[in-house]
Amino acid sequence: VTHYSIPEELKEGSVVANLANDLSVDVTSLIRRKMRVDIIANKKYLDVNKETGELYIAEKIDREHICTTKWTSSCYLKLEVTLENPLRIFNIELEILDMNDNAPQFRRDAIHLDLSESTSAGERFSLSNAVDPDVGSNSVSTYHLSESEHFNIEVQTGRDGSKFADLILKKALDREQQEMHNLILTAVDGGKPPRSGTVSIIVHVLDTNDNAPLFDKSIYNVKITENSPIGSLVIDLNATDLDEGSNSDLSYSYSLYTPEKTQETFYLNPSTGEITVKGMLNYEDFNIYDMEVIAADRGINSLSGQCTIKIQIEDMNDNHPEISIKSFQSPVSENIDVDTVIAVVSVSDKDSGNNGVVDLRIPNNMPFKLRESPDNFYKLVVSEPLDREKVPEYDITFTVTDRGSPPLSDNETMTLQLLDVNDNVPHFPQSFYTIRVMENNAPGALLSSLSAFDPDLHENQYLVYFILEKEIANTSMSMLFSINPENGNLYALKTFDYEMEKDFLFHIEARDSGSPPLSSNVTVHIIIVDQNDNAPVIVSPWRAHGSVVEEKIPRSTDKGSLVAKVIALDVDSVHNSRVTYQFLQVTDASLFSLDQYSGEIRTMRMFSYKDSRHQRLVVVAKDNGDPALSATVTIKLSTVETAVKAYSDMTEVPLEYDIFSDLNLYLVIGLGSVSFLLLITILVTIVLKCQKVKPSKAAPPCRNSVISERNSTIADSTLVSNDAYWYSLFLAETRKGKLVVRQPMPKGSRYIVSSIPRSTGMSETSDSAPSTLQV
Structure with missing residues (x-):
């Protein structure tokens, strides 16, 4: 087996090995021998140049993708190379060396931990470890925790060599101070340079019922006005419990020390802690309520807190002031002395403060005043003299008003009657x-x-x-x-x-x-x-017997000459005594005229030979009464051709008459003067009588001292009313050829008027006799 080692960071196209050289194969024979390379796994990453025999990177290699398991630190790509003619098979292992191209990574973005606040310090909690696909020293080597006063970590190594961290509580938690802790856990690998990955650790502090409910204040002072409607909010208690959940779910209740009356007056909502008005509030009945309220949580081991509430009822101006008449004196005499007490009144008000301060008053312009005494007592005293005749009784209204806002008042009316005193003289409507x-x-x-x-x-x-x-x-x-x-x-x-x-x-x-x-x-x-009960009396021309007067007049009398003057007197009052004259009969109406006011008879023309020698004139004198009364006089007028001796004196008559031709003027002046004197006399007499001066016994008998002493009586009992008639009489007598003398009576204010024939020049036909008048 041929073994190769290549770093993971080789780029695409990089030659990994020259298989021809390594396998000692002539390059020229590769084509002829038809080299065939079979990549057993992940053949997409490698490829062979069949002409040169070079093994190169066909696609960038990701070791962590090729070797997903971390049980071993080695990662290999296996190839099988086949050569024909002769057939040879070569096994090649291509070891991929790890590079630190991956940072540690946690499986979740955040780690949530629920810890009870009652957890003891020193408790540890396992945390999920970070994953790093790199291997060896490039894998997670340690952990770091963000700064925290409550937590730290300890790094542990697993049996497979993996690293993980335990979270340790180094200080007790208090949810009420901090109910959640945010920590950052950082995983660091051992690469050079090192890579790291982080995760948030969210610690939720679970509540325990370790806090009792707490009120804002231990004592609450609340004020509420009386007459507040039922349901009105008094106070909203808000107790707080730092716990949560059922541990902070509170219920409110009255303690056993809360009076029953308080519980009947106020309602406590057990869920919200609101206290509302339950019964009627009346300051005057009860004005302070004390209560104790308990707030308890619903935790397993329930905790509670309490507070004291003092509710003070504030007074409202809901009570009218009251008046009490302690004494009242009625009736009283109208001459009662000023400052006399006639009533004692007390006032009160159940309210307090200004609502209970009252003022008492009575209406203005009454002859009384209030005098205040201690303890809201008032005395009603007379301030001015009383007069029953002006005001027989007084309706005295006592009005009491408090000083609330708005003010309330009450009143009570008492009737004071006055007893009469004889303090008024009788009074006539006129003086x-x-x-x-x-x-x-x-x-x-x-x-x-x-x-x-x-x-x-x-x-x-x-x-x-x-x-x-x-x-x-x-x-x-x-x-x-x-x-x-x-x-x-x-x-x-x-x-x-x-x-x-x-x-x-x-x-x-x-x-x-x-x-x-x-x-x-x-x-x-x-x-x-006066009544018109006296007829006029003819005083001129004078006639001694009967009502026929005989006169003689020269036949040669001129037109307008005064023949005679008829004067009538009426003793009635001025209105009834106003006399007018008319012809009742006349022989020849064309010959004579009669002035209806003066009574003067004058010729309207001269006598002719055809006129009768004897003329008969009947004159009526009528007063102004209703009905009118009258008197008549008959004048027989004879005309003579030659003047007798007596007429020699008559020649003076026109002269004498001329003296009185303006008689009307003198009568008016005389009448006015006498009237003025009469008025003065009446006023003086009234003054004397008012002074109760007794009339002199020496005065002649008289019915009334006010009556003018000028009133006179003529010999035939005809009254002469004033001096106007004196002048009329003077004229009449003078026309008769008589001398008129006026002289005072001894010891009196009256006058004697004597009428005697003149010593010379008397007519033979004049048979007038002397006469005496008292005026």
């Missing part, structure tokens, strides 16, 4: 009453109701009416008037005559029935209103 009474009234007629008002109550309000007595012309008021003491109705006790009594002034008092009684009075002015 001065003017009552007009028509003259000729019926005795007992109701004049007016003078009711007063007293705002007090009961006997303090019951009024009695009196006429304050005083005498007028020796006559007391109680004889003229009467007042109903109960209702103030005023009655007349007699019939009044305007022409005799014009007015009355007196006082009426209203007195209550209180103790002591209070009173007030009012002034009453009774004015007698």
